[in-house]
Amino acid sequence: MSQLQQFPTLPNQPFRLDVPLHELLQQPSHDPSPHRPELRKAESLPAPVFPQYPELFHDLDEQDIAAHERVVRTGRRQWPASKILKTMKGWMFPYFKSRVLPGDFQPIIAYLFTEWKCNLDCHYCWSYDNRVKGMTEDTARRAIDWLHTTPCRVIAPTGGEPLLRTDFVHKVV
Template sequence: MAGSQESLTPDPRFIGKKKGPGAYRKPHKRMYHFHNFARAYRSWLVPYVKSRIFSREFRPVLSFLYTDLNCNIDCHYCYTNNKVPGMTRQVAEDSVDWLRSTGCRVLAYMGGEPLLRKRFIVDLTHYAVQRGFFVYLPTNGILLDQDFIDEIGEAGVSTINLAVDAIDRRDGLPKYFERIKPQFEYLVQQEHQYGYITFLNINITESNAEDVRRLTEIAHEYGIATDYHINEPPLIRYDTFKHEEDGGWIMEEQYQVVDGVIDWLIQKNLEGYTMVNSLEHLKNMKKFIRHQLPSWPCQAGQMTMIIRLDGSFAPCFELYGDEEDWGNIYDGPKFDSIRLTERKLTCSPHCLSTCNFQGYHYTRSSLYSLQWVAKHAYAHFMGVS
């Protein structure tokens, strides 16, 4: 449980002779790429095609599973509640079984920090992988160690998303690269042994434009992808949120600086840097920070969903605290299309969810859908996105 404090001291095995990115960058081995392409094809594309064929059934392609709301750091833009028990093993396994019955094959953990309960995550990953799931693990990386990296690799994790917002310590942004560099390098080093994908998850705030550029170059040097989010305040007011006034929100005086880093990312995307984000998503970030984003066809509650700690549902993590009844793993979903449409007319202009926007973008044509699958194995297969 999160209450049992894990050591934040770096694993001594990480301390040794320094090596450059070239020592970790994976060679382009055909079997590694084929393995990830095939896994993404089975887990993403086939369930998506079936969801279109059986369009009257509820068939989510991607589900987020909240295993913990507790965390070991305090990011000022985060509004998670740090004082509640984590998901039980029974609810977690029942969630996997229910998702499997719907045809879903992509399971993404959410938090909080999932690694506060490492054994829980390893066991759940093994359970889900044995049932055909593509498992996606996000972490701030602070609690990573060699034993866990090897264990989660053996369990069959598909993707490890390392959240980092700065190079060095910065006020309000405790997820910084130098803090986790040894863990990061071992993670990248072990990719080929276990077949998983590593990428950096970067939140663009009012103060980290130069960090975003440097982190992008670091990821490129190590041969991994990046995923960008534009910092956004919560859609729902949370009494537990401690940083409403200093959450790193992007104000008018920062628009020009943020525009500059977005333009730079677009150029890097065009040059072949591997990014989760489509060009359209990056371009819309400028509209979003100016509150000019029109309502867009969000896929929450249709192609994507979340499962809360108690097994209840919500359309997306922005609506985790929503009090409406959206169903649960025992009684089934209540994602009524009329209710969803009405809600999205008001919330989508205030949200630029990376996962749901990519879901909208990459399902607009069969070419885009295949390109999304290929991104799991090759850099910019079939051109830029």
């Protein structure tokens, strides 16, 4: 009865990793070149088309005021089928894919931290260091290309104040 019972779940080694992996992690690498990512040419984002919908870029006229009054009066809006389909591609289809398709990562919305600077000084905000540089076009292009392989079709620029670099955010969106 004085013998200690050996539990099979306790490891024989002082670490929980397998021995070859532990040795690999403990020894410094002499040749770091095989583990470096390949250097690629920096990519940039295409120039955005502005305005994307020139027919909506005009002063208010009687037709716009009448449409607004109709919405206020009836509480209903008239949406064309093309806008409904575009919205469904952005929100509904990715949601159903995230629920049906196997796998762990099926994002619906992606938050890109495009800028860390901010022109405000809110007491609750962590984005106060204006010396930190924002996202580059190359990083944004690679992030968007990677996100295109997922069902995610909605991108939300965030960080400090993304609109401090309006040209960059316009390219991203």
